[in-house]
Amino acid sequence: MKIDRLVSIIMVLLDKERIGAQELADMFEVSPRTIYRDIDTINMAGIPIRSTSGVGGGFEIMQKYKIDKNVFSTADLSAILMGLSSLSDMIRGSELINALAKVRSFIPAGKANDIEIKINQICIDLSPWIGNQNLKSYLEIIKTALQDCRLVSFEYIAHHGRKTVRTVEPYQLVLKSGHWYFRGYCHIRNDFRLFRLSRISNLQIKEEKFIPRDYQKPVLDFEEILETMQTTIKIRIHKSIMDRVLDYCTYEQFSPDGDDYYIVNFPFIENEYYYDILLGFGDKCECLEPLYIRAGMKRRIHDVAAIYEN
16 A cells, blocks of 8 residues: 555665665565655655766655664654555555564564564454454555556445445445455446445456546544434443444443343434344343334334244
8 A cells, every 4th residue: 555655665765775666666566656656645745855967866755854773762663554454454465564573574583573563552453253254365466456547347235225236436445443445436326425344246347447536535533414404312221232332432321220121211213224233132121212213112112023923
């Protein structure tokens, strides 16, 4: 990924007096043209890089801006390695492997043990416990399509089980709330859409390339919108499902009701998703109020029971 390559290039330049464009290109398995674009990006970020031509020429950080590599503390290097390691476990790729190698080579010998201890203090594992076994391969396919500006096609299961076939220009991979998505321009809808990878099947990368269009990142923070949509309902739960209910609210919203039960002020939006959450708690949860939500629960429970009675 580009940001990792930029960080690695900066570290290589800090570690070497001068290095050629072709050597950098071979190191990161990209074209010299890509390296020149990366150098321009680094320059725009405020790190002045000088280019010299001829025998022995190449790129170097201007001497008066030269930073001693010890400026990176143990915490700095640990944070970089932690982020790269967690990403490389889920998304394979030579660029991530190269970035990890370069960062590790940048660690002073005396700090290696301290940094290893700090990295192991936090484990970031992006892989799911269970679920769609195609997730990793789909991430690789979309990552390749992103890098090459190639179209992808797939079947998609939308709300209420609607199944459609899509052809999409991919623009961004998104990890949100433990789920992977990708943002792309859908040729069927003629607009940008956010697709959840677990709802995709038969994902294929096409030979056809596309010219990137103006792109705006998706809005992923819905806190203010949710505050206007959410209401608080009162549920009574058995202590055995307390851990599951805590996935949706805080302990401050619990009040004891005898030895084995709690009354919970539970955040709720009146749609099928939230009704399904309550139904998922089974007979260990009872909606007390408001009455119209309670009635909605009774109706859904009756419908489920009717399936088994027939």
